[in-house]
Amino acid sequence: MAHDGVVLEVDSVSKSFGALAALSRVSFAVRQGQIFSVIGPNGAGKSTLFNVISGLHVPTVGRVRFRGREIAGFSPEAINRLGIAKTFQITNIFPEISVFENVRVAAQSRARESGRLASLWRLPDVEAGAAGLLRAFGLDAKRHELAENLSHGEQRYLEICLALATEPTLVLLDEPTAGMTPGETKEATALIRKIAAARGLTVLLIEHDMSVVMGISDRVAVLHFGEKIAEGAPEQVRNDPQVIEAYLGPPEA
Amino acid sequence: MSRAVYARVFSRWAVIVWLLLMLLPALPFMSKFYLLLAFDALLFGTIAMSLDLLMGYTGLVSFGHAAFFGLGAYASAALLERGIVSLWACLLLAVLVVGLYALVVSFFATARRGIYFALLTLIFAEVVYTFFRYTQTFGGSDGIQGVAAPRLVGDVAIDSPLRNYYLVLVYLGLAYLACRVLVTSHFGRVLVAIRENEDRARFLGYNVQRYKMAVCMISALLTGLGGALYPGRSAFATPDLMLWTVSGEFIIMVMIGGLGTLAGPVVGGAFFVLLQEKVSSYVDWYFIVIGLVLIFIVLFMPRGLLGIRDLLGGRRWRTTA
Amino acid sequence: MDYVVAVLLPQLLHGLVFGAALGLLALGLTVIFGLLGVMNFAHGELYMLGAYAGIAVIGMTHSFWAALVVAPLAVGAIGALTEVTTLRPLYRREPLYGLILTFGLALVFREGARQIWGGDMRRIMPPFTGSTPLLGMTYPNYRLFLLVASSVLLLAIWLFFTRTRAGVLVRAAVQDAEMLDGLGVNVPRVFTLTFAGSAALAALAGLLLAPIFTVYPQMGVEMILLAFIVVILGGMGSMGGSVVAAVVIGLAQSLLTLWMNPQRVAIAIFTIMIVILIVRPRGFFGREGVLE
Numbered sequence: 001m002a003h004d005g006v007v008l009e010v011d012s013v014s015k016s017f018g019a020l021a022a023l024s025r026v027s028f029a030v031r032q033g034q035i036f037s038v039i040g041p042n043g044a045g046k047s048t049l050f051n052v053i054s055g056l057h058v059p060t061v062g063r064v065r066f067r068g069r070e071i072a073g074f075s076p077e078a079i080n081r082l083g084i085a086k087t088f089q090i091t092n093i094f095p096e097i098s099v100f101e102n103v104r105v106a107a108q109s110r111a112r113e114s115g116r117l118a119s120l121w122r123l124p125d126v127e128a129g130a131a132g133l134l135r136a137f138g139l140d141a142k143r144h145e146l147a148e149n150l151s152h153g154e155q156r157y158l159e160i161c162l163a164l165a166t167e168p169t170l171v172l173l174d175e176p177t178a179g180m181t182p183g184e185t186k187e188a189t190a191l192i193r194k195i196a197a198a199r200g201l202t203v204l205l206i207e208h209d210m211s212v213v214m215g216i217s218d219r220v221a222v223l224h225f226g227e228k229i230a231e232g233a234p235e236q237v238r239n240d241p242q243v244i245e246a247y248l249g250p251p252e253a
Numbered sequence: 254m255s256r257a258v259y260a261r262v263f264s265r266w267a268v269i270v271w272l273l274l275m276l277l278p279a280l281p282f283m284s285k286f287y288l289l290l291a292f293d294a295l296l297f298g299t300i301a302m303s304l305d306l307l308m309g310y311t312g313l314v315s316f317g318h319a320a321f322f323g324l325g326a327y328a329s330a331a332l333l334e335r336g337i338v339s340l341w342a343c344l345l346l347a348v349l350v351v352g353l354y355a356l357v358v359s360f361f362a363t364a365r366r367g368i369y370f371a372l373l374t375l376i377f378a379e380v381v382y383t384f385f386r387y388t389q390t391f392g393g394s395d396g397i398q399g400v401a402a403p404r405l406v407g408d409v410a411i412d413s414p415l416r417n418y419y420l421v422l423v424y425l426g427l428a429y430l431a432c433r434v435l436v437t438s439h440f441g442r443v444l445v446a447i448r449e450n451e452d453r454a455r456f457l458g459y460n461v462q463r464y465k466m467a468v469c470m471i472s473a474l475l476t477g478l479g480g481a482l483y484p485g486r487s488a489f490a491t492p493d494l495m496l497w498t499v500s501g502e503f504i505i506m507v508m509i510g511g512l513g514t515l516a517g518p519v520v521g522g523a524f525f526v527l528l529q530e531k532v533s534s535y536v537d538w539y540f541i542v543i544g545l546v547l548i549f550i551v552l553f554m555p556r557g558l559l560g561i562r563d564l565l566g567g568r569r570w571r572t573t574a
Numbered sequence: 575m576d577y578v579v580a581v582l583l584p585q586l587l588h589g590l591v592f593g594a595a596l597g598l599l600a601l602g603l604t605v606i607f608g609l610l611g612v613m614n615f616a617h618g619e620l621y622m623l624g625a626y627a628g629i630a631v632i633g634m635t636h637s638f639w640a641a642l643v644v645a646p647l648a649v650g651a652i653g654a655l656t657e658v659t660t661l662r663p664l665y666r667r668e669p670l671y672g673l674i675l676t677f678g679l680a681l682v683f684r685e686g687a688r689q690i691w692g693g694d695m696r697r698i699m700p701p702f703t704g705s706t707p708l709l710g711m712t713y714p715n716y717r718l719f720l721l722v723a724s725s726v727l728l729l730a731i732w733l734f735f736t737r738t739r740a741g742v743l744v745r746a747a748v749q750d751a752e753m754l755d756g757l758g759v760n761v762p763r764v765f766t767l768t769f770a771g772s773a774a775l776a777a778l779a780g781l782l783l784a785p786i787f788t789v790y791p792q793m794g795v796e797m798i799l800l801a802f803i804v805v806i807l808g809g810m811g812s813m814g815g816s817v818v819a820a821v822v823i824g825l826a827q828s829l830l831t832l833w834m835n836p837q838r839v840a841i842a843i844f845t846i847m848i849v850i851l852i853v854r855p856r857g858f859f860g861r862e863g864v865l866e
Contacts (some may be wrong), residue, residue: 054456080458088456094449105446108439109458119439120467121258166457314670316677361848364855368613369810371673372802379799380844387837497795501677508674538689544681551675552663 005032007170007202008053008084013062013072015048022048023226025062030170030219035196035203037213040223046206047089049223050174053204054086055079066170080109085168089175091155093162095148099139102147102158103130106165133161136195153184160192164199171196173205177212189216214238222246261437262430267516271426278415288414290530292421292486296479298522299425301506302432302515303475308504309513310436311468312448314371317358317378318503321473323495324351324381325480327391330490333400340403340411343481351477352470354381359469363462366451370465375497386492396491403485417486424482425519428475432515435471444468505543508550511557521557579710585828591717591786593824594724598779599797600804600816601731602772608748608811609768612661612672617776617801618794619683623649624777625784625793626691629698638701645781646774653773657766665765680794688791700785716785723782728817731775735813744768748813800827803847807857815859 008030015023023045030036040046051057053064055076064072071079080086094102104126108114111124134140137157142150147158156176163171176192177185193216196203207213213220214234221231224246230237237243274295278288300322307313328350329343337343362373385391392398402412411420435441443464446454455461484490493499502525510521528546533539550557599621606614627645632638656679664672700716708718735741743759780793787793804823808815826846830839850857 075460076455077458077460080456086456088453092450092453092456094446094453096449097445101442101445105442105454106457108442111439113439114458115460115463119443121434121438121440123261123438123442162453162457308670312668312670314673361851364851365810367669368607368673369806372613372806376799376803376806376844376847380841383837383840387835498681501681504674504677538685540681540685541689544678544685547678547681548660548675551671551678552660555667555671 006030007032007034007067008204009063009065010049010053011063011065013049013052013059013064015045015052015057015060021226023052023059026223026226026228027062028221028228028231030202030204032202033200034218035193035205035216037205037207037217037220038223039207039210039213039220042208043225044208044223045226046208046223047174048226050086050172050206053079054084054172080166080168083167083169084172085163085166085170086172087159087163087174087176089178091152091159093147093155093158096146098144099147099150099158100130100134100143103133103161103165106130106162107133109165110167130165133165137161137191152179153188156180156188157191164195164201168201170202170204173203175207175209176205177207177209185212192216210238258434262433264433267429267433271422271429274422274425275419278418285414288418289486290526292414292418294523294526295418295421295425295519296482296486297503297506297526298519299421299428300476300479301503301510301518301522301525302428303472303479304503305507305510305513305515305518306432306435306444306468306472306475308507309511309515309518310441310444310448311465313363313465313469314504315374315469315472316371316497316500316504317374317376318473318476319495319497319499320358320378320381321351321355321476322480322483322499322503323385323490323492324354325477326483326490326494327385327397327480328477329403329481330397330400330484331391333403333484334397336401338401338404338410340405340485343403343484344478347477347481348474351473351480355470355473355477356466359466359473363465363469375500378495378500379497382492382495382497385495391490394492396489396493397484398489398491400484400488400490402488411485414486417482420485421482424479428478429515429519431475436515440464440467502543505547508547509557512555514557517557581832582829583709583711584713585832586825587713587717587721589825589828590821591720591724591824592783592828593821594721594728595779595783596797596800596804596824597728597817597820598724598775599801600808600820601813602775603801603805604808604811604813604816605744605748605768606772607805608813609744610661610665610672610765611669612664612676613669613802613805614772615673615676615798616656616679616683617676617772618796618798619680619687620649620653620773620776620794621780621797622687622789622791622794623652623683624780625698625789626687627777628781628784629691629696629789632698638698642778642781646777649777650770650774654766654770656773657769661769662762662765684791684794691791693791696789698781698784698789720782720786727775727778745813748811800843803843807847807850809857809859812857812859815857819858 006029010026010028012025012027013023014021014025026049038046038049048057052059055074055078058073063070066082066084071082094105107126107130108124111126113119113122113124134143137160139154139157139161142154147155150158160176173192177188180188189212205213205217217234219232220234220237222229222237222243229246230240230243277283277291300318304315304318307315325347328347332343332346358374358377362370386394402410404410411417443454443459447461447464451461506522506525507518509524510517510519532542536542599617603614603617606612624645627648628641631641631644660675660679661672664675702715704715705712706715706718735745744764747764800823804819805816808819823843826843827839830842834842
């Protein structure tokens with residue numbers, strides 16, 4: 001049961017691979033319309049957390065609830081169909097088809113024909129939605145290019161387009177600005193914020209670069225060695241001594 | 254709203270070529286021998302095309318298509334041998350038998366990705382081969398010989414090379430149409446997405462295994478139907494039709510013609526049949542030639558001998574602006 | 575009790591020998607697959623070439639032992655040459671192409687062997703005859719030699735992969751081929767040597783088994799199919815898994831022959847594979863995440 005506008009609830013989730021505990025008893029709740037960021041140094045368990053939420057891994061212990069519904073153990077495709085879309089840290093697109101076809105195939109996942117017999121002969125018309133997304137990310141002019149020929153930054157945007165095309169209510173962004181220059185990063189975060197607001201999306205974002213999340217997050221949680229060590233508003237987290245020590249390492253000059 | 258199927262599928266070139274093939278038997282040198290050769294060329298071309306659904310569009314290599322082909326042939330021959338000579342009964346039984354077998358194969362073969370599919374289809378096919386070759390239920394190594402010609406309706410038997418040729422030409426036309434519809438549909442787009450990036454497709458909400466199973470079944474059924482036409486031309490079905498080298502030949506046909514083009518593999522299949530006919534009558538080391546051709550294509554012409562893939566647009570989907 | 579000693583025990587030993595030879599093949603397949611991303615369809619043909627190269631060397635030197643040294647080296651050289659000329663250009667391409675290419679290679683090797691040596695069945699005489707009393711039965715000396723030789727070989731391979739730097743490196747690369755780039759290793763050379771090595775192992779298996787089987791151009795086909803089953807059951811990419819699966823399949827094959835004809839055995843083995851895949855979809859030692 002959804003209460004207080006909680007969209008996603010991660011409830012004392014642990015995940016271990018053999019002897020290695022990647023996550024231990026991590027809990028947090030993401031509310032409707034929030035941009036919620038999970039930060040932590042590399043190897044803190046952020047990607048494992050995403051893989052658990054998006055259905056790649058089954059948590060060893062704990063629950064994940066989406067809109068009040070238990071989703072831990074669902075397959076990635078089932079979770080996507082419930083309205084959770086994910087982007088990947090390493091760009092993950094369809095390289096040898098056009099930019100437009102990339103978004104089209106994502107968008108038609110929500111068409112009426114999808115998964116039905118009629119999909120064998122019908123081609124749903126999802127082009128308006130796909131074109132709109134490309135426009136929003138400034139990829140309109142490159143729609144006929146093969147996706148593999150886009151620049152790195154453009155591929156990152158295409159990646160987000162793919163996720164959004166499946167009409168999610170919750171988007172999981174895995175280091176969306178990885179590999180971007182500081183200028184591009186700034187532009188990208190502004191764009192993400194704008195589009196999330198326009199579409200009424202809830203965003204869960206993971207990032208190891210703390211400066212990226214400070215500007216756009218409503219709330220931040222910090223992971224360290226698989227445990228949540230802090231959660232709160234960006235300012236609050238930034239000044240948390242435990243975070244400074246654990247996350248930023250020994251005090252620097 | 255969904256697009257009219259007609260506009261997506263219609264190809265003027267395909268229609269022209271098909272009509273020209275209608276006229277082929279009128280050529281003066283078309284003896285019975287050449288008609289049967291043309292039959293083989295079109296039959297194997299069609300089978301290569303249906304394999305292209307897997308190889309070119311979905312990125313799955315089946316090393317077991319000979320079993321689908323052979324099972325179709327046996328289904329048909331078994332009926333003809335027992336005096337049930339309706340072509341439609343033969344086709345129906347082929348669909349049932351091949352469909353059931355393909356369901357089992359595709360379930361296991363699509364459970365994991367990549368090379369796994371090739372290995373499992375191969376192993377399954379070898380078991381079918383072994384069964385037909387070494388048990389006497391269906392004639393052992395001799396198979397089923399000397400069966401009657403199937404009848405289209407009433408007393409109209411498909412008993413001449415000419416009638417067989419037209420039968421396979423109609424089959425090619427219908428199968429091509431079916432494949433075109435498939436690859437330009439919602440389904441076809443998802444297949445390409447799976448070929449390009451299977452994981453991503455899953456995270457977009459597609460049940461990848463179900464799509465793979467479906468395309469495997471469709472490809473198998475088209476191949477099995479082709480097999481069901483074979484005893485009408487040859488009057489036999491033997492286990493040799495299911496040898497794994499036959500599966501390999503289907504793959505070679507697709508590679509020669511060009512992956513992911515449908516029309517390419519039809520040409521590739523026809524080319525292969527003609528090459529086989531010509532080369533094997535001159536040299537007895539024919540398989541070396543075939544092997545070298547295959548190696549050469551993979552290394553230097555991955556887009557097919559005729560470069561047809563680029564000619565027709567191939568992988569690059571033309572998007573409707 | 576008589577049945578056990580006279581029938582079951584020898585068959586069990588046959589199974590072990592066959593399983594060990596199969597293990598050599600499957601191990602080669604697994605290592606190449608893990609390292610190069612190519613499922614080598616021509617591996618059975620390398621096995622076949624080992625036997626024929628042995629026949630050629632025996633013809634010249636009249637010594638089985640000379641053949642046992644020269645034939646694997648010769649086939650290893652063929653493997654190295656093949657890797658450099660045909661497989662190397664494919665490493666950056668989709669695995670589909672590697673599979674198809676090695677299928678072409680298999681055709682060329684098989685037909686080449688038929689052209690050179692003819693299609694007839696041939697035999698290699700075992701280098702020594704006679705039997706030894708063992709556990710209450712008598713067992714042919716050559717088979718005993720095989721049992722010892724293949725165990726020693728597998729042990730040596732195990733030591734190579736666990737005790738030598740080169741072995742540890744290759745083993746790590748089988749798990750994660752990309753790590754090699756980061757170690758400043760000459761990657762192409764590692765690939766070529768690995769391919770040559772597994773070709774030589776396949777050839778050795780072919781030659782060792784030749785005195786108890788027959789030699790003919792298609793002999794690799796049957797073996798490669800079994801080896802594929804072994805690789806799948808072992809968990810695709812697990813080296814230990816493929817050896818264990820090879821011994822299981824070898825024993826099953828050998829014991830089942832007691833109760834049914836060889837063709838039924840093939841179907842029975844296959845049934846075993848299906849059952850195992852239903853119970854354990856990833857084989858004996860398949861890891862989560864590999865290939866799925």
